[in-house]
Amino acid sequence: MDPALLKERERFVKRALAAPVIEKKKQPVVNKQETAVRNDSFRKKQRSVSSVPNPYDYNLSGSTSTNKFGVLAKIIAFMKARYLNLLESEEKDHLLPLTFYEIINKAEMLNVEPKIKNWLENDALKNNPRISVDEYGKFNYKPPIENVRTKKTLLKKLKYNDLKNLGGTLLNELQESLPNCDKILKSIESEIITVERPDKKKIIFYNDKTATLEIEEDFKKLWRLASVEGMDDKNIEEYLEKNGINSMQDTRPKVAPIKRKRANNRRRNVKRPKDNEHLAGILENYDENE
Secondary structure, three states: OOHHHHHHHHHHHHHHHHOOOOOOOOOOOOOHHHHHHHHHHHHHHHHHHHOOOOOOOOOOOOHHHHHHHHHHHHHHHHHHHHHOOOOHHHOOOOOOOEOHHHHHHHOOOOOOOHHHHHHHHHHHOOOOOOEEEOOOOOEEEOOOOOOOOOHHHHHHHHHHHHHOOOOOEEHHHHHOOOOOHHHHHHHOHHHEEEEEOOOOOEEEEEOOHHHOOOOOHHHHHHHHHOOOOOOOHHHHHHHHHHOOOOOOOOOOOOOOOOOOOOOOOOOOOOOOOOOOHHHOOOOOOOOOOO
16 A cells, blocks of 8 residues: 555544544433323422412311311300300409410410411401400400499399380390309399290390389289270270270360461552652753743
8 A cells, every 4th residue: 555645544543533522412212101291290299389378368268268267166165265254274364365376375276277377366356246356466355245244233234224225135145245144143033024035035124113013903804805906096096985985185285376477468658759859940941832
């Protein structure tokens, strides 16, 4: 072989070895089924993350909503029992307000979910008609009837309602406001009147004994025999007149209506001054015919 060609070949090989070489990696074989499964699991994770409720979102639904209202009812029941002095552990401080964390601690509800705690503290308790909030953010039970805690204050309240014609007091509201309610009502049963409404709710009235009249039994029998159902005052009056009984008339003196003077419509004759009377004797007539 020609020595010149051999030298040329050696130079070519040296140049080729000195030049940088970029290797092209082999791409792995992609399994379409595995890729689809991987993408599907990724989408499910995204959905689960987006469906996690915000702990400050109070508009929860489903079982969480049922659970949170159950917790609220337990807290209201605890605060009411504490106010009515039914808890031995709260006997001394049962009228003092509590912070939210004191409430859930005393009511043994520390394991409640954080989102329900936020809803209770910031929304539910503050807007509940049976809970009051003071200027320091502490909570206390708010009874339907305030300032009634003893037999004396109860009688004072019933007397005031009777005097001002404000009606009676519902028994269930008293039971939610007055400690030892049933015991106190039994001790004053001679001073109150209990009336049951058609809806089975009982109302307590004050028994004003000064208005009690002793009525003879014969008169009561006559009263029960007289049926006035469906009759108005006019029919009752006619019935009494037929049986020779005059109904009571109004005995007040009748006041005569005030007579007003009628306005005089006659026109007055007013003498009006004639024109230029004050110039009589001064004016001259310059008529040429005269």
